[in-house]
Amino acid sequence: MAEPAIELIGIDKRFGAVHANRSIDxxxxxxxxxxxxxxxxxxxxxxxxxxYGFYQADAGEIRVAGRKVxxxxxxxxxxxxxxxxxxxxMLVHNLTVxxxxxxxxxxxxxxxxxxxxxxxxxRRLEEDHGLEVDPDAVIEDLPVGLQQRVEILKSLYxxxxxxxxxxxxxxxxxxxxxxxFEVLKQLRAEGKTIILITHKLREIMAITDTVSVMxxxxxxxxxxxxxxxxxxxxxxxxxRRVLLTVDKGAATPGDPLLTVKHLTVKDSRGVTMVDDVSFxxxxxxIVGIAGVAGNGQSELLETLSGIRKAKAGLIVLNGREIDPxxxxxxxxxxxxxxxHVPEDRHSMGLxxxxxxxENAILGYQSDPRFQKGPLLDPGAMRRDALxxxxxxxxxxxDCRLKTASFSGGNQQKIVLAREMERxxxxxxxxxxxxxxxxxxxxxxxxxxxxxxxxxxxxLLVSVELDEIRALSDRILVMFAGKLxxxxxxxxxEGELGLLMAGIDEKEAAE
Amino acid sequence: MMDLSSFLDLxxxxxxxxxxxxxxxxxxLYSERSGIFDISLEGKMLIAAFASASAxxxxxxxxxxxxxxxxxxxxxSLIHGLASITYRGNQIVSGVAINFIAAGLTIILGQxxxxxxxxxxxxFGGGRFTAVELPFADAVRDVPVxxxxxxxxxxxxxxxxxxxxxxxPLTWWVLFRTRFGLRLRxxxxxxxxxxxxxxSVTWLRYRAVIICGVLTGFAxxxxxxxQAAGFTRDMTAGKGYIxxxxxxxxxxxxxxxxxxxxxxxxxDAVSIRIEGVDLPLIGQVSVQFVSALPYILTVVLLAxxxxxxxxxxxxxxxxxxxx
Numbered sequence: 001m002a003e004p005a006i007e008l009i010g011i012d013k014r015f016g017a018v019h020a021n022r023s024i025d026x027x028x029x030x031x032x033x034x035x036x037x038x039x040x041x042x043x044x045x046x047x048x049x050x051x052y053g054f055y056q057a058d059a060g061e062i063r064v065a066g067r068k069v070x071x072x073x074x075x076x077x078x079x080x081x082x083x084x085x086x087x088x089x090m091l092v093h094n095l096t097v098x099x100x101x102x103x104x105x106x107x108x109x110x111x112x113x114x115x116x117x118x119x120x121x122x123r124r125l126e127e128d129h130g131l132e133v134d135p136d137a138v139i140e141d142l143p144v145g146l147q148q149r150v151e152i153l154k155s156l157y158x159x160x161x162x163x164x165x166x167x168x169x170x171x172x173x174x175x176x177x178x179x180x181f182e183v184l185k186q187l188r189a190e191g192k193t194i195i196l197i198t199h200k201l202r203e204i205m206a207i208t209d210t211v212s213v214m215x216x217x218x219x220x221x222x223x224x225x226x227x228x229x230x231x232x233x234x235x236x237x238x239x240r241r242v243l244l245t246v247d248k249g250a251a252t253p254g255d256p257l258l259t260v261k262h263l264t265v266k267d268s269r270g271v272t273m274v275d276d277v278s279f280x281x282x283x284x285x286i287v288g289i290a291g292v293a294g295n296g297q298s299e300l301l302e303t304l305s306g307i308r309k310a311k312a313g314l315i316v317l318n319g320r321e322i323d324p325x326x327x328x329x330x331x332x333x334x335x336x337x338x339x340h341v342p343e344d345r346h347s348m349g350l351x352x353x354x355x356x357x358e359n360a361i362l363g364y365q366s367d368p369r370f371q372k373g374p375l376l377d378p379g380a381m382r383r384d385a386l387x388x389x390x391x392x393x394x395x396x397x398d399c400r401l402k403t404a405s406f407s408g409g410n411q412q413k414i415v416l417a418r419e420m421e422r423x424x425x426x427x428x429x430x431x432x433x434x435x436x437x438x439x440x441x442x443x444x445x446x447x448x449x450x451x452x453x454x455x456x457x458x459l460l461v462s463v464e465l466d467e468i469r470a471l472s473d474r475i476l477v478m479f480a481g482k483l484x485x486x487x488x489x490x491x492x493e494g495e496l497g498l499l500m501a502g503i504d505e506k507e508a509a510e
Numbered sequence: 511m512m513d514l515s516s517f518l519d520l521x522x523x524x525x526x527x528x529x530x531x532x533x534x535x536x537x538x539l540y541s542e543r544s545g546i547f548d549i550s551l552e553g554k555m556l557i558a559a560f561a562s563a564s565a566x567x568x569x570x571x572x573x574x575x576x577x578x579x580x581x582x583x584x585x586x587s588l589i590h591g592l593a594s595i596t597y598r599g600n601q602i603v604s605g606v607a608i609n610f611i612a613a614g615l616t617i618i619l620g621q622x623x624x625x626x627x628x629x630x631x632x633x634f635g636g637g638r639f640t641a642v643e644l645p646f647a648d649a650v651r652d653v654p655v656x657x658x659x660x661x662x663x664x665x666x667x668x669x670x671x672x673x674x675x676x677x678x679p680l681t682w683w684v685l686f687r688t689r690f691g692l693r694l695r696x697x698x699x700x701x702x703x704x705x706x707x708x709x710s711v712t713w714l715r716y717r718a719v720i721i722c723g724v725l726t727g728f729a730x731x732x733x734x735x736x737q738a739a740g741f742t743r744d745m746t747a748g749k750g751y752i753x754x755x756x757x758x759x760x761x762x763x764x765x766x767x768x769x770x771x772x773x774x775x776x777x778d779a780v781s782i783r784i785e786g787v788d789l790p791l792i793g794q795v796s797v798q799f800v801s802a803l804p805y806i807l808t809v810v811l812l813a814x815x816x817x818x819x820x821x822x823x824x825x826x827x828x829x830x831x832x833x
Contacts, residue, residue, distance in 0.1 A: 054706075054831065073708060074705070074706050078708055084706070090702055090706040092695070092696040093700065093823070094695075094699055095695065102692070103703065103707050104693075104704070104707025104709050105707070106692065108689070109689050109690070110687060110688055111686075111688060111689060111692060112687070
């Protein structure tokens with residue numbers, strides 16, 4: 001058997017009290033695609049950062065092609081033939097593709113010779129791997145899929161033999177993801193080694209040769225992908241059996257609680273983001289809006305929740321007409337009985353430096369329950385927060401802790417608890433499980449279904465197609481600001497994927 | 511109403527008044543492009559003006575004065591660098607502190623060294639920069655139009671004026687044609703990208719800050735040993751802030767920076783001449799209004815009425831490796 005591409009032996013890393021990696025052993029064979037799965041905070045990213053020289057391990061050694069290497073910084077990693085495609089792309093948005101590829105590998109103090117070299121190399125990579133990209137395009141003008149390609153090209157230009165991809169498909173459309181997988185398979189065929197970090201177990205099953213599972217800083221299993229199953233991997237990740245499918249009965253929809261007619265929304269640049277959209281959500285059903293991020297779902301949610309003003313159209317919420325031309329008012333929308341879980345908990349849902357109990361009442365702070373004369377009543381706030389912490393199993397159970405100190409999943413639960421415990425009639429919910437790990441996803445999905453069964457109208461926006469299909473009673477697909485189709489939850493992923501890519505129904509049928 | 515010679519006179523003083531702004535704005539450009547906001551241009555110019563006038567007064571050498579001016583400004587730059595790069599402090603607070611220190615220090619040291627109420631002794635002879643006559647300046651003086659422009663405006667400036675304007679193409683070339691420039695542009699936008707490419711963010715930013723110090727040193731030396739003949743207290747009089755306004759106005763680009771500085775220098779030149787002059791239709795314009803124009807223009811720009819200012823994305827944010 002050939003030398004493994006990379007071997008980790010006894011890698012150990014602590015950050016203060018947190019033991020992020022506990023004596024990790026890992027062997028990755030050359031010319032394979034090796035998946036690494038684990039919940040948030042399982043230590044995957046720390047481990048990869050150690051391989052890439054961002055951190056130094058406290059103990060253990062790294063061997064590349066059988067030789068022990070010291071990786072003190074990213075330079076050493078690059079020299080050892082390791083390249084990394086980060087989850088948040090490490091690109092300079094206002095520089096061109098060429099400039100980004102050559103950054104740090106310019107070869108001489110003047111740029112001109114390096115530029116010629118990069119152009120030649122990009123052309124060669126394009127011919128060899130089909131990695132086509134305009135070398136003079138400015139990064140911010142490129143779609144996300146192409147930006148990711150630039151990241152891969154950066155690594156290949158530096159001569160990477162081992163390519164680490166951190167959650168590469170999170171921002172891609174299904175077809176972009178498929179294309180990425182084709183590229184990865186081709187790179188594998190040429191003998192490159194690929195390490196794929198993801199939380200999407202289906203991707204692991206679809207593309208990897210071998211898979212390793214991390215849990216709480218430990219490497220709990222490494223097996224051939226062909227010899228395992230999604231259920232087994234999920235169980236290994238969480239440490240207990242996980243319900244992967246959402247357990248829900250048939251919907252019994254009642255009267256429409258939210259009706260939207262001919263809604264048009266423009267953004268600050270005057271670009272139409274929501275284009276003549278009409279639909280309704282009835283009591284006791286979950287309507288999912290599928291779509292690739294950036295096709296107007298965010299603007300739709302923001303308009304319905306009163307954050308953004310509509311250009312034209314009509315919204316009827318709980319029997320009350322909302323005049324789109326008037327200045328929007330989220331507080332009023334809340335009073336009418338509509339709660340909103342924003343898509344981005346960091347920028348909209350939470351004030352991270354605040355204590356947990358303060359975030360737990362954000363937006364409802366004028367409720368008499370939390371008032372004591374003209375002041376807030378901290379005792380009442382904390383009692384209320386502790387009730388929610390218990391009901392939603394938020395950890396750690398400390399309502400005085402800064403919200404920033406909670407993990408992503410627990411932060412999400414704080415927002416969900418705040419909005420759902422108000423018992424709204426209509427719930428607008430954006431990306432309910434973004435960055436949330438498997439165990440918490442199960443819990444959040446159960447809660448959403450319970451709301452539905454209690455007769456609430458729920459509008460769900462998610463870029464995770466699996467989530468949309470698992471939860472929704474009806475699926476609306478949004479593309480370029482328009483609703484381009486409605487499907488039942490039984491619609492296939494391929495069918496929805498085509499709609500999401502803007503291929504119209506007739507073409508899709510052919 | 512205005513003849514050619516008084517017009518050329520106006521242009522001449524525009525160039526002279528723009529020079530310190532140009533040095534300072536280019537200094538700010540290097541620093542801010544690297545992601546270190548610098549409102550201490552003012553303080554660094556002031557300390558450099560003081561240091562170069564003092565050295566020139568003591569040793570009678572303007573070049574020695576320039577060296578000390580640069581050294582003083584670089585020392586202050588390094589303090590700003592230490593606070594904002596190494597210790598990840600607030601760049602505005604550090605900048606304000608430097609401005610205060612410079613304002614106080616120049617007066618205290620000036621008084622204790624020279625005993626002239628914060629002034630340095632008047633400079634003469636080799637203690638000042640003198641005008642440089644360009645070749646053929648005399649020969650073409652009588653050629654209509656071109657003659658007076660060449661010999662009256664282009665020729666006869668102090669050497670630092672030529673240095674300042676040559677810095678513009680040089681800065682452009684450094685920024686867009688060299689490895690250092692590429693990395694500088696990148697680190698102010700996304701330091702993490704620079705870090706993962708195996709380049710030290712810290713060292714890159716320190717180099718930018720040092721260049722900023724050198725250029726503010728030139729700016730200060732020009733004020734006290736080129737434009738004036740000695741240091742007077744608070745002689746920068748807000749030029750560091752105007753330079754900052756010019757930098758914003760020019761969207762952190764070298765050639766537009768030059769034009770912004772010329773515009774602001776022109777307004778300054780006009781404000782000197784406009785005092786007490788009756789303009790048709792408008793009547794007398796207050797000097798204060800003209801002096802305030804650069805700031806008003808900048809505010810209007812920032813409010814989005816004239817184009818859009820897009821500062822380096824990572825500006826003002828200390829770089830911390832994320833986990």
